[in-house]
Every structure is written in C-alpha cells, then in structure tokens.
Amino acid sequence: MDRAAHVIACVVGADTSVSFTEVVEQTGLSRSTASRLLQALERNALLDRDPDGRYRGGAMFTQFAARFDRVDSLSAAAGSTLQRLSEETGEASHLAVPSGGKVVQVAQIDSTYLLGSGNWVDIDVPPHCSALGKVLYAFDAIPLPTGRLERRATRTLTTRSALLADLEEIRESGFAVAHDELEDGLDALAAPIAGPGGGVIAAVGISGPTLRLEPDHARLGALLVREAETLSRSLQRQVPPLLTDR
Template sequence: MAEKAKRRPALDGVASADRALSVLSAFRKGDRTLPLAELADRTGLVKSTIMRLAISLVEHGYLARDGDGSYRLDAEVLRLGTIYTQSFRLEAHVTPVLEELVARTGETAAFYVRRGDQRLCLFRVDSPHLLRMHVRVGDALPLDSSAIAQVLRAFAARPLPDYVAALELPIVTMGATDPHTGSMAAPVFGPGDRLAGALALSAPVIRWTPEALAAARPILAEAATALTRRIGGETPEWPRAAAE
C-alpha cells in the first residue's frame, strides 16, 4: 500500500510574540514615551498583559521604563534599525518603479541624487524609442534650472522653503538642460522624511504634447509616492495639484 503523502502543518504565529510586537508598533513618529494607559488604548491589550510583555522587552533592550512608569523605545530597536539601513538596497526598490514608468509612459525614467553642486544619475531605464536623451548611469550633470535639479534643491533643504508650498508637482521643464529635451520630476523621501532623490521622466520636447504631459504627470506622482512608502519614507503634506 502506497505511503500517504505527508501534509505540511499550517504554521501559525505565536500569540505572545504578536502581542509583544504590537506594543513596539504602538510607538509613532514624535513619541518619546508612552504611558501604560496610552499603550493599552493603541494596542487593545489590557494593562496587566502589557506590563508582563514589557518585562521581557525591557530585559532584551527593546523598551526602557522611566521613573514615572511610562515606556520608551530602547537601544536594541536602534541597533536593528541601523543594521536594516546598512543592508538596505535602494536599487532593488527603484528599478522596478523605473521599469513600470517606462512601460506605462513609453519614456525614459531615471532616479537622481544630489552630489554637491551636481545631480547624479543613479538609476535609469531607457525608453524603447530610438530618439531619446542619452544620459548614462553615473553621469553627473549641473544643478541647472531643469525639473530634476529644482526638486533636488528645493526638497533637500530643512525646513522646506516657503515657495515649496506653491509648487505644482511633478515639476515640468522644457529645454532647460538641452533645447530638444523636456523632463518632469517629483521628490522621493526616505526614513526621517529626508529627500532620497528625484524620480524623473525625460523625452524629446516634440513628444511632450499637452496630452502626453497630462497623462504622464499623475503616473509619475503616483510612482514617487509609492516609492517613498517602499523605502520607509513619508511624503510631507503640500499641495500636489498634478496628482489629484
């Protein structure tokens, strides 16, 4: 008689681990400490359960308990965050977004970062069109009046300049770097709401018809917001007329 195939058991999480993680996840941006009552409100756990979980979390360095009985995140969280940051591969997140932009718009997509007084093309996926701007990965261009340079200048500053609130994103410029090329760019933010770079589309000006611009702007705005979320950032609040 043939041996019956063994069925793999369904794997379930450990309830106590789930509860402990929910306590850590209760901390939000700007929180220095949280009292026990606030942790209970945010997690839905009873106070006695939180106190038992906190004993282990304090012992392993994830939480610290202040003199007033409130809790704060401790050094182990920072250590793991540092390891994550060091092992984080930006390319793995950016390249699929660039490929999708090219597929949806037919134009060249690129990701730029600022290096001093220049903008560096860090990643790029070319348009299938033969007529396109030939910039290579690693090329450094000046921080001119192009849409990409404007994004890198405006959103790198802290606090953000007052004029940023009036910008219509993505920014569009025609002929700023090359008289035959136009581009549009939007900011991408990483952890801590710091500017990670500029996500851009470029094409010959003859292809940037009003219809093409109107179609591409919300696509680029959506991609920049999605990439920001993927790399752990949060888009600051400002008017984004092009994405609405």
C-alpha cells in the first residue's frame, strides 16, 4: 500500500505526465516493482497511460474532482434560494445531494431565531427520518432501504410499508414533512430539485422547532415547492448543463 501510494503521489503530484523511468527514479523502486504497481493502478483507474507511454492521474481522480465541482456549482446556484427561504421563514434552510445511497447536506443558512436547529452540513442523518432524505427516496435519487428502519423519535417511520405510503403522498404534494421523526420537537420540510435531464439531483428544505413549523406545514410546503421549481428551471436553462442527473 505504501509503495502504491508513493507511485500515485509521484504521478498525480507532477505538473505534467510522468514517464516510467521518472517513476523509478523518483520512487526508488525496482523497475519490476514499479511496472507491476503501475499496471495495477492503471487497471483500477487510479492512473492512466498516454499513447506515448507516460502516466497521469486516472479516471477515478477525474470523477472525484468533477463530483465536487458539481456540488460547489450547485451550492452556488442555490445560494439565493436558501437565502430567500431563510428570510421568508426565519428557519434554517438546507441543500442536500444524494451520494452513495446517503443524503449529504452541502449547504445551510442558519435560523434567525435564538431557538433553531443546529448546523447539519456533513452530518450523517438516516434518510427515512429526514425530509430531505424522504424527497430523495420519493423521486428515486437514492435506493429505498430494506428491512426494519431505525426509530429515532416518537413519530419515526419504522416499516417499509409506512415509508412507501409517505413517499406516495410526497410525490402527490411535491414536498416532504418530517414531523418529530428525527428528534422530538424538531420538524423539517423539503422539496426536490430537478437537473437538466429532469431527474431529481438534490433537495432543498427548512427545519426548526415543531411548535413553530407544525401549524404552518401547508404554506411552508407550498413555498418550498415554488422555490425548488424556480431553482430547477434555472439549472435546466444552463448550457452546458451545470449537473447531470446522477
């Protein structure tokens, strides 16, 4: 592992593509070992070889960089949407994307209230008890869970049948509600963001104390749907597309 990492660092850290001889000289490896490692790294898309036999970073690094470039671009595009939601509701506003079957929150504007939800960016939250997660489930952005679901609060949905029924309601209304499902006393709502191809690529939402949000679910849900549709239209007008659908 250490020798392979040394080879990767040698190639990826270089300003230009690197020859086999340069790899051997810079790593101090024998020619046979360097050849074996380079072949394995190329097979696994960590390195790529030019037609002239020189090595550079492979598709794995390109995909990694592209993914985070897309997230950064989406976060920037959604900035005004999150700001408007925060100003209109006073609650924390959130942007989340699907990643590896999970929900990753990538941007947030904090609540203007003293009593509000915390910062959820990069916090791992079970999708079945998250409004953002349920939106991504409902519109096939992440695969549905199997088996019994973890109970996190009083109203957490713990069976697949209950979750499927909720997802059908989300598709009909256009927004999701998580009412005392992640934590007692915490409510959240979310709506889907569609990319250039029409598929859902993200979700936008708000969260705050149940005592403030519960009486106003219908109005807040409609607000989220309007804002999400506006952002989706903006993304779909961009050429070349800002994001692909997956």
